[in-house]
Amino acid sequence: MTPAMVARECGTSITVLFRRWAEQQGAAVRDFPRALEQFAEEYRMIDREAADRLELRFRRREDRPLTEKPLLDRRLQNSVHWYTSGGHRDLNEALRHPGLLDDPAILARRDELAEALDLLPEFHGIVYRGVDLPRNVLAQYRPGRVVIDRGFVSTSIHPEEMFAGSTQIATISRTGRYVAPFAMRRLEAEVTFKDESAFEILHRWDDPDTGRTVIYQLDRSEDI
Structure with missing residues (x-):
C-alpha cells in the first residue's frame, strides 16, 4: 500500500x-x-x-551555525561538561527513579543543565543513539505510542553512534540542543534532549539474526 x-x-x-x-x-x-x-x-x-x-x-538546516559557541556563563558551561563527562549516569538514575530525588545536589544539577539547554540552539534533523534498554522499557516502544523519558537523553548527529548498544534509535529532532561546544568529547557532536521529552514511535524493527532492535521516532516535545 x-x-x-x-x-x-x-x-x-x-x-x-x-x-x-x-x-x-x-x-x-x-x-x-x-x-x-x-x-x-x-x-x-x-x-x-x-x-x-x-x-x-x-534534514538539518545547513545554515545553522552549530559550531559557533553560544554565550553560556562559566557555571552553565561547567554543568554541560559535567553531564557529558559522566554526570549523566547519576542524574538520570535519579530522574528515572523519583524515589532517589532526595539529594538537593542532584536537583540543583538538573535545574542548571535545563537552564543551559534553554540557551543553546535547537537541532532540527536526524540524531542517533545506541543504548541497552531493559525489556520492560523496550516493550513501551511500539509504533503509534508516545514515550516520555524522565531523564535527559543524549544523542549524536553521527549515525555511527547508533551502534553502541543492542537498541538503535534514530530520532527526528525538533527540540534537542546542540551541546558539542561545551561537551567533554566534542567530536561526538552530541545533541541532548531535556528531561520529560516526548517521542512518538514511528517504526520498530526487531532483527532476528542479530537480536538488535531498530527504532525510528519523532520528537514530540513541542506538542505536550
Whole structure:
C-alpha cells in the first residue's frame, strides 16, 4: 500500500503515513535518511507542497551555525561538561527513579543543565543513539505510542553512534540542543534532549539474526 492509497482511505497525517508506509517496507527500512527521502518522493504524488515541507523538516538546516559557541556563563558551561563527562549516569538514575530525588545536589544539577539547554540552539534533523534498554522499557516502544523519558537523553548527529548498544534509535529532532561546544568529547557532536521529552514511535524493527532492535521516532516535545 502506497502513501497515496493510505491517504485516500483515511486522510491522516504525514506521521501516520510514514509509520504505515514503513510497516509495509518491513525489514527494508534500515537506512533512516534514505527511507525518509523515498517516502517523501512517493508522498509527492498526492501533495507536493507537504512533501517539500517533510523533506525540510527531516534534514538539518545547513545554515545553522552549530559550531559557533553560544554565550553560556562559566557555571552553565561547567554543568554541560559535567553531564557529558559522566554526570549523566547519576542524574538520570535519579530522574528515572523519583524515589532517589532526595539529594538537593542532584536537583540543583538538573535545574542548571535545563537552564543551559534553554540557551543553546535547537537541532532540527536526524540524531542517533545506541543504548541497552531493559525489556520492560523496550516493550513501551511500539509504533503509534508516545514515550516520555524522565531523564535527559543524549544523542549524536553521527549515525555511527547508533551502534553502541543492542537498541538503535534514530530520532527526528525538533527540540534537542546542540551541546558539542561545551561537551567533554566534542567530536561526538552530541545533541541532548531535556528531561520529560516526548517521542512518538514511528517504526520498530526487531532483527532476528542479530537480536538488535531498530527504532525510528519523532520528537514530540513541542506538542505536550
